[in-house]
Amino acid sequence: MMLERWVPLIGCLKSYNRTLLSQDALASVIVTLMLVPQALAYALLAGLPPEMGLYASMLPLVLYAIFGTSATLAVGPVAVAALMTASALSSFATQGSPEYVGAALVLAALSGLILIAMGVLRLGFLANFLSHPVISGFVTASGILIAVSQLKHILGVEASGHNVIEVLSALLNQWQQVNAITLLIGLSVWGYLWVCRKWLKQWLKMAGVSASVAVLLVKAAPISAVIVTTLLAWLLNLEQRGVSLVGFVPSGMPTIALPDLDQSLWLGLLPAALLISLVGFVESISVAQTLAAKRRQRIDPNQELIALGMANLGAGVSGGSPVSGGFSRSVVNFEAGAVTPLAGAFTALGIVLSTLLLTDLLAFLPTATLAATIIVAVGTLIDLPAVKRTWLYSRSDGIAMVVTLLLTLMHSIEIGIISGVLLSLGLHLYRTSQPHSAVVGRVPGTEHFRNVKRHTVEIDERLAILRIDESLYFANARYLEDTVMELAARSLSLQHIVLTCQAVNVIDASALESLEAINGRLKDAGATLHLAEVKGPVMDHLKHTSFYHELTGQVFFTTYEAWRVLHHQGDVLSSPALAANEARQVANSHQPPSFVDDSVDKKRGE
Amino acid sequence: MMLERWVPLIGCLKSYNRTLLSQDALASVIVTLMLVPQALAYALLAGLPPEMGLYASMLPLVLYAIFGTSATLAVGPVAVAALMTASALSSFATQGSPEYVGAALVLAALSGLILIAMGVLRLGFLANFLSHPVISGFVTASGILIAVSQLKHILGVEASGHNVIEVLSALLNQWQQVNAITLLIGLSVWGYLWVCRKWLKQWLKMAGVSASVAVLLVKAAPISAVIVTTLLAWLLNLEQRGVSLVGFVPSGMPTIALPDLDQSLWLGLLPAALLISLVGFVESISVAQTLAAKRRQRIDPNQELIALGMANLGAGVSGGSPVSGGFSRSVVNFEAGAVTPLAGAFTALGIVLSTLLLTDLLAFLPTATLAATIIVAVGTLIDLPAVKRTWLYSRSDGIAMVVTLLLTLMHSIEIGIISGVLLSLGLHLYRTSQPHSAVVGRVPGTEHFRNVKRHTVEIDERLAILRIDESLYFANARYLEDTVMELAARSLSLQHIVLTCQAVNVIDASALESLEAINGRLKDAGATLHLAEVKGPVMDHLKHTSFYHELTGQVFFTTYEAWRVLHHQGDVLSSPALAANEARQVANSHQPPSFVDDSVDKKRGE
Missing domain, CATH: 3.30.750.24 (STAS domain)
Structure with a gap:
């Protein structure tokens, strides 16, 4: 009984049968198709080598399946965590260096330990201090930041900066270096995905396809874009025309190793790890609860902390970037009929197979394709009408939201979110005072x-x-x-x-x-x-x-x-x-x- | 009307007459008798030359009389502010150096500006974050710290430290240097004041003295101890027998001058000034409100911020240490029949006269007398039963109180009070979460x-x-x-x-x-x-x-x-x-x- 409380998978396995297996397996195939390009894209976004996104989709998924209480939460690399990782690491090492990769592993392991500690000490209530307006303003700002940061890959230029203004001005300085073919690929994929998202579901429905299958096909659209542009890049030898490709991806498995134990690095990354943990937990738990409620299932927030913590710790010791529960993949997992956390473990198996078999092909994938995938995906994060809605409902919540949004965009992720939390606390106390x-x-x-x-x-x-x-x-x-x-x-x-x-x-x-x-x-x-x-x-x-x-x-x-x-x-x-x-x-x-x-x-x- | 709102004294002067004048004047004589030894004692406690306590009892009192809304609050040097001043300055200069004195003036001026800004911006509610258990725990700890810090003057040895343990161990190391005559004076005064406080009121009542006169006589007891020990020190030439005396006190008036405008000093003293301001304001306002209520008068908290701010600013430009409303002096002022803020201005006049006439005599006042005065006075600050009472009423308030008390005693004033505030906020949010x-x-x-x-x-x-x-x-x-x-x-x-x-x-x-x-x-x-x-x-x-x-x-x-x-x-x-x-x-x-x-x-x- 005690063991089952800490390891919910045991209870699940007791009643596992072939019907459940086939449902989970089908869902995992669809999620795998969706996850492969996302894993590569979010590694790119985090400034990490592509294989780290794949590694983050192996062991962490298995660990979540063992310790998690949600049957459908799809754990792995997500956009906001990738952005926060890039932001946190930028002050410790330069992108592409071994130190940068090493710091990413420390960040994942540290987040994992923080989450586990919070779960064991039943400190899940700390996540409450991230009020909804703060999270919402932060996520919208992150969406904008992510989209802007990907423009350089679509234009085929080099540009970086710590906030929206810096990145945009860097892009403007580079407009003469724009690579036409890269731009063509980027805009085509962008347009294709946008059309799929906007109209494909309606078209499929009109063609007589059932609603849930239509949703799955729409979500799988990026994989078709990946296949087509990869083949084009390979056949037309686009790399020689200046098109940036993903390049060599090692086809082996990650090695299990302790991350760098440098004390000053751990201490320096602590604030960022805390923020990534809290934001990831809040996002994961709300997705998990929304989906669980549809089937009248229970999510245990403190056990979720432990499960997400194990997943991140797993990422840190197996070459992966920080992970969290992804919104759109979880919905797909749910719609595709996942019934137990084992679906996640099967997805990990799918990623292992993809890594073993497909990496030679993935080397020819244009980064512009991934960037377009990211830009379309983060469109769902940006919710500007929510600002007006919140402002009209409550002036003080509106202020907290706008301040978080603007500071995240204009200054930095950490300052944005911390200011938002302090401001909403202050305003609450002022109101009740x-x-x-x-x-x-x-x-x-x-x-x-x-x-x-x-x-x-x-x-x-x-x-x-x-x-x-x-x-x-x-x-x-x-x-x-x-x-x-x-x-x-x-x-x-x-x-x-x-x-x-x-x-x-x-x-x-x-x-x-x-x-x-x-x-x-x-x-x-x-x-x-x-x-x-x-x-x-x-x-x-x-x-x-x-x-x-x-x-x-x-x-x-x-x-x-x-x-x-x-x-x-x-x-x-x-x-x-x-x-x-x-x-x-x-x-x-x-x-x-x-x-x-x-x-x-x-x-x-x- | 507008002017009268900002300068309440105008309204008061309109109806001022000879009856009110005689009442205020009588009260001011009694408060002056009480304030002279206290001003010297709290300057000693703050590590400042004795005249700074006197200067802090001149201009600040006049300014409070002009801007304050309380008819009876007696402003001037107080024990807790003196302790906080000593603690704040210890990291900027060594006691007795001109830099130390300069920093004290900056601290007073900065506190004044903070208080004025809070009053103008109507930020008085910020003081609410100092919850009662935190204030109470802090004041009890301060009382203990102050009493312990004065033991060296009673023993006639040198001993200093940042917290109770350091001071006590320093005292133990010095026990062989104890000066017997100093100890005799200190203990005699201590015992005399203790007996006065404990029994004098009863004796006087039995002798047919009215209750309020008895209270005033008890409060004036220190002045008799000062007179007797000063005369003894002068007649018996005690300084040559190793008894530490107050020494030379300049008999002139303070010069009006801007304090040191060194930016790094102002920035460095900012946190301490903020704490002194808030603590001083909270203590003053509660004394003022308690006394005002007895006559159904109104205190305007935001105007009080401005008045206390002007008083501190006045101290900063006229050679005084930070000031605040004193509890026991205000009660004496009230009991002695003060009816308008002008009583405070008359007290300032009394201090000016004392400074002009008595400084030659005060030079022979033994510091042991002052130390005994302080120790007996702070006895009223120490309220240990409150810890138990609070603990029984509310566990979380009790925790905040104990943590504040212990950290103030064992670590430092700033850490004690800040931890208390954060803890009470955290516990409140946890409870409502x-x-x-x-x-x-x-x-x-x-x-x-x-x-x-x-x-x-x-x-x-x-x-x-x-x-x-x-x-x-x-x-x-x-x-x-x-x-x-x-x-x-x-x-x-x-x-x-x-x-x-x-x-x-x-x-x-x-x-x-x-x-x-x-x-x-x-x-x-x-x-x-x-x-x-x-x-x-x-x-x-x-x-x-x-x-x-x-x-x-x-x-x-x-x-x-x-x-x-x-x-x-x-x-x-x-x-x-x-x-x-x-x-x-x-x-x-x-x-x-x-x-x-x-x-x-x-x-x-x-």
Whole structure:
């Protein structure tokens, strides 16, 4: 049982049979066809030799199949991870050098160890700090960066830079060196893939092909472009005409070896590895959960961390680049009928066979073809309407998104994402530090209480009922003090302040201290503090504090109860003859200790 | 009007008269008597020449009187600011050097500019991030650090260090150099002040002295110790017997001059200045608010930032150390009857006179007397029972407090406070990232819904009602997805999931995206998502989103409404003959668009 929890494949194998096998095998063939060009393309994007993309599609897939909980997540090289890898390595070595390759392996292994550690320590919640607007802005910016970075391969020139502006200006400086044949190949493939993506599915449907087969054929379109342009390059000897080709790809298997153990390199790559891990995990888990839900299956986020970690560690010791769950390949895997994680292992087998058999041919593949494949693929990452949508829904989320997007594009990936995270944290805290609050009055004839500024309500000059629409914690504790004391300073006739707490889920130690201060200050000012509608768990904590025992007023079950008692009490007190006696009666009839306990019991633990 | 907002003193002067003047003047005499030894002592604590404490009690007090909104806050050198000053300067210059003094002036001016900027930009809320447990842990640790740092003056030895352990071990190494007369003076003063603090008030009361006069006499006790030990040192020529005295104090006024404008020094002192500003502001504002509340007066936090900023800037250009609002002096000021900020200006006048007349005498004041004064004074800062109290109230607040306390003591002031802030932020986010949630069922025969795990409630297998007790935002958006999808995966007969949102004050863009994902996934799984008890402002935002339009279920006004419709609908559907027709009727009668709008209108803007 314990072993099965850590190695979900065991449970899967128990019920494995020939039907499942044939379904998984079919899916793996289709994913392999899709993965071969992608593996080469993303290695190119990461600035690594093409075989590293293939190696990253072997052992990591097998390891994910053993440890993963998703039946359909297709792990391997992905565009965003490749971009982040290139960005991380650029400050440690020059592209193409052995140090660069070595650093990529360290990056993969380090990401793997980070993910495994997060899984074992159940720190998956850390990924929550990448808010959706930050991820979305980052992914859109990455898509643009990737597309721009591939233009040089389509134009057949050399151009590089750390951000969009640098790359574009480098391209402009090189326009006279553009290679016409390369450009022709690049634009043709680009146009072909774009047409396939846009219309092929409709055409196939009209021709009577079933919807899911149509999806698979569309996704397999790049392989046809790869085959055609490779054959053209070989037959027409295009390399001699200045067309850049993939070149020699070793046909053997990767060797298993520990990556470079240089301490300063590991420390230097740590921040980048952390970001790649978190971004990869967030993307993988959302794909996996979306697909799992379609079949009412469960994904275990912490086990996914371990599985993705093992996959990356596997990449690091077997010559591969960092890996993650790919969105489009996972969808294809799902549509093609993958039913267990073994489909991934079979895909790895497909990649092994391709590497053994096809590398002589792949040497003739033009890089322009791969670049066009990448550009069309990352088109799905770029979602500019989301910026407007987010902006309209929530100004602060919109700001976080735009800042992440622009900084990623204009400055760097790391700064973009870190600024986005800090900004969304800051904005969240700022928002909750000044929570919505309202002085409420009674809607005449009812037990409802509404904002006095928006509704015609009954009020009592000696009584202010304040509703705070937020949990009370350190960031807004002082705001609470200011609000209450301003209320008290505004009117000298005020005798009672009631805090209505139906939206208060937590009162932390800072807020408790503020409540104590408020209670004491109101007492000095001759006014009384009451609470109403305190939730059970909050009350459980409050009951053992000195604040509760020193509270000058009462804890009411409902706001109406508070109004009824205090409003009435006021009437009585204003006719001095009766005051002392009746007031005591009123108080006795409404505030026995049992009443408070009752309200606590009724709400406790909910 | 505008001018009066920025310079509150103008409003105060308009109604100033002889009665107010005499009250303020009396209070200022008493505060002056208390401030003279404190100003010298805190200069000693900060490692600065004694006159800097006096200078910090002149111009800064006048500036606070002009710009401040508190009638009773006594600004000037305080213990914690002095400790933080010593700690900040130790890495820039050696104590006693002109560079050290220059850096202190820069620190004061920089703190002033930071505070003014925060006031103008209305950034006072930043102080909220210093949660109460962090401040409390820090202040207790500071009290211990200060007390320990003064032991060397009582023993008459040289000993220094960056934390408690270093200082204590330095003291142990020096025990053979202890000066007996110094020790005698130190312990006598210590004992005398301790007895005064503990019993003098009671004795005076028994002797028929009024309570407030008794308080003032107790607070003035240090001045008697200063007079007696100074006279002893002068008459017995104690300096020749190895007793360390304050020594020469220039009797002139400070010169007004810009502090050193060295850029690297300003940048280097920036983090320390920020911490001193924030801590000083938090302490000042809470003292000011506590005292103001006793007379139902208002403190304007942003104006206080400007006033404290001007005071520190004033200290920086007139040879003073960083200043802040002092707790005990403010209480004395209040008790002695100060009624306007002019009392502070009169205190400044008192310090000017003392500096002109008394400096020849003060030269004979033993430092051991000052050290004993400090040790007794900081006793009120040390509040160890608060650690236990906080720990019992909230584990996470307790952790933040203990970590701040220990790191401040063992490592350094900056690391202690920064770790505390980050830890309390992290713990807050962790807590809200896994909010309390409960599947609820109906309490039979009522419209109440309670946790199924705690109460005997009616449930429906096809219907799960989930209550989330927290606003939905990025940190818990994925938790929501996990929770709902786990619920859906647990039972295949589940047809409806209702999210009850009475505790949800905000749904940010990340949570909206999660709700969309949940809605889509439940749809794929053949289940319907409903919402209930959505608040008005939240609904206002939701209404314009695609999530709202694609929601497979309904938005119910109350949980009971959801139960009634869906539970009934289920019954009907289970008798297939009637299903289609009646179900539609049920749906029509309960979910017209007007119903949803009604619920929105009723709650909007509340």
